[in-house]
Amino acid sequence: MTPTTSAASPAFLPGDRPDRFAAALRQAVAGGLLGEEQPVAGFLDTDGVRHAVAALRDAFAGVPGVPVLHTFAAKAASLVPVLRLLASCGMGCEVASPGELRLAVEAGFAPEKIVLDSPAKTRAELRSALSLGVAVNADSFDELRRVGDLRSAGTASVLGLRVNPQVGSGSIGAMSTATATSKFGVPLRDAGVREQVVRAFAERPWLTRLHAHVGSQGCPLDLIAEGIAETYRLAEEINATVGARRVTGIDIGGGLPVNFADEEDRPAFHDYVTALRTAAPGLFDGRYALVTEFGRSLLAKNGFIGARVEYTKDAGGRRIALTHAGAQIATRTVLMPEAWPLRVGAFDGEGRPRGGPPMVQDIAGPCCFAGDVVAHGRELPELREGDFVALYDTGAYYFSTHWAYNSLPRPAVHGFALGPGGEVRFAPVRDAQSLDSLAAESGLAHVDALTGPTAPTGPGTAR
Numbered sequence: 001m002t003p004t005t006s007a008a009s010p011a012f013l014p015g016d017r018p019d020r021f022a023a024a025l026r027q028a029v030a031g032g033l034l035g036e037e038q039p040v041a042g043f044l045d046t047d048g049v050r051h052a053v054a055a056l057r058d059a060f061a062g063v064p065g066v067p068v069l070h071t072f073a074a075k076a077a078s079l080v081p082v083l084r085l086l087a088s089c090g091m092g093c094e095v096a097s098p099g100e101l102r103l104a105v106e107a108g109f110a111p112e113k114i115v116l117d118s119p120a121k122t123r124a125e126l127r128s129a130l131s132l133g134v135a136v137n138a139d140s141f142d143e144l145r146r147v148g149d150l151r152s153a154g155t156a157s158v159l160g161l162r163v164n165p166q167v168g169s170g171s172i173g174a175m176s177t178a179t180a181t182s183k184f185g186v187p188l189r190d191a192g193v194r195e196q197v198v199r200a201f202a203e204r205p206w207l208t209r210l211h212a213h214v215g216s217q218g219c220p221l222d223l224i225a226e227g228i229a230e231t232y233r234l235a236e237e238i239n240a241t242v243g244a245r246r247v248t249g250i251d252i253g254g255g256l257p258v259n260f261a262d263e264e265d266r267p268a269f270h271d272y273v274t275a276l277r278t279a280a281p282g283l284f285d286g287r288y289a290l291v292t293e294f295g296r297s298l299l300a301k302n303g304f305i306g307a308r309v310e311y312t313k314d315a316g317g318r319r320i321a322l323t324h325a326g327a328q329i330a331t332r333t334v335l336m337p338e339a340w341p342l343r344v345g346a347f348d349g350e351g352r353p354r355g356g357p358p359m360v361q362d363i364a365g366p367c368c369f370a371g372d373v374v375a376h377g378r379e380l381p382e383l384r385e386g387d388f389v390a391l392y393d394t395g396a397y398y399f400s401t402h403w404a405y406n407s408l409p410r411p412a413v414h415g416f417a418l419g420p421g422g423e424v425r426f427a428p429v430r431d432a433q434s435l436d437s438l439a440a441e442s443g444l445a446h447v448d449a450l451t452g453p454t455a456p457t458g459p460g461t462a463r
């Protein structure tokens with residue numbers, strides 16, 4: 001069992017975020033968590049996280065009598081202490097790989113609060129999930145057959161099928177899970193598939209849950225709600241056809257987009273619930289247990305990346321600040337700058353907000369490819385060597401999901417909260433990766449494998 005802590009800190013207001021983050025950055029610099037030795041790190045506001053969970057709860061609690069399991073999508077922050085914090089707030093966990101399942105178990109989530117979704121579960125993964133008793137959503141009819149073969153009559157696992165309502169794409173193709181040709185779920189609008197789904201449920205009394213995850217970033221609320229409404233109508237059709245309550249639960253996934261343009265939490269969870277109640281009023285009448293799987297919308301705005309400015313230079317009339325935050329920690333932003341812009345804050349060498357007239361600057365990273373720029377042509381006070389930048393809204397998918405490009409080490413992650421006197425208290429979430437660890441995961445144990453006495457050789461190999 002994980003300890004339970006109070007859901008929301010009464011002192012926390014989302015409007016305080018800029019001040020809280022500024023205080024955290026200042027103290028991180030003063031305390032050496034950010035500096036020459038540790039030139040980049042991630043920071044997560046734990047009171048902000050608790051507040052977000054409480055807001056999610058409140059939004060769904062407006063409709064009494066509906067049992068809701070809120071799970072957190074582990075891929076949005078695959079860090080054991082963060083998962084444990086969410087477990088302590090009463091959440092469950094959505095996992096999509098053996099690694100994420102392991103993290104969820106280590107974080108203390110009870111099996112009945114874990115949901116396994118992935119489009120490519122192996123037989124071994126399915127066996128282990130079924131023996132643990134975690135919920136499993138099959139992604140295809142083939143996977144459903146495997147689940148049927150592997151399950152034993154007494155399994156505690158709730159079993160479901162993921163459908164793709166095919167309601168269309170948002171503004172970011174790579175983030176749109178409900179297009180006609182999406183790789184996820186069974187495509188409901190393809191010829192004959194809806195009937196096949198109804199039959200699959202009719203033939204399998206143990207299949208009791210429908211799953212849809214429509215989103216995410218770049219998708220309008222109405223599109224997401226329509227995808228869930230379509231899933232609800234399918235549940236009604238299945239139950240009417242079977243003549244019994246075969247589908248007892250609907251997993252509505254996550255996918256609520258996040259506002260990266262400013263501080264506002266928009267859309268809020270209650271906006272989404274309002275859209276859902278309009279699109280599918282029956283979803284909330286108590287006949288279906290609900291599961292949610294939010295990730296980005298819970299954490300993004302509660303974290304930031306701090307990075308040191310190592311140098312500045314001018315090139316072709318453009319000022320460039322060379323920092324330690326690049327594609328290794330802001331991968332999506334660097335590779336798809338139009339789709340994932342980040343707000344940047346400028347701080348001096350002591351971590352105080354930088355003043356001064358705005359100047360157009362590029363904020364570049366340390367990776368060795370020309371596109372490694374986290375912000376293009378931003379107006380910010382002039383940055384200087386030894387200054388710091390903050391990349392906001394990076395609490396989900398950024399510092400927790402490092403890319404090993406250029407053998408740059410995984411940066412440290414720190415949790416923080418403000419004490420009663422406004423002082424910042426830090427706790428380690430993940431240590432910065434050491435060069436030993438980096439060498440080890442780069443095959444150090446096999447250093448002679450290609451050149452030593454046991455190396456594979458071909459006919460033309462001269463020794």
Ligand SMILES: *Cc1c(COP(=O)(O)O)cnc(C)c1O
Pocket residue numbers: 073075076094096117213215216217253254255256293294295296297
């Ligand atoms: C990624 C994912 C989520 C979480 O998505 P967010 O956009 O972070 O809310 C939930 N469910 C499934 C199946 C996912 O793949």
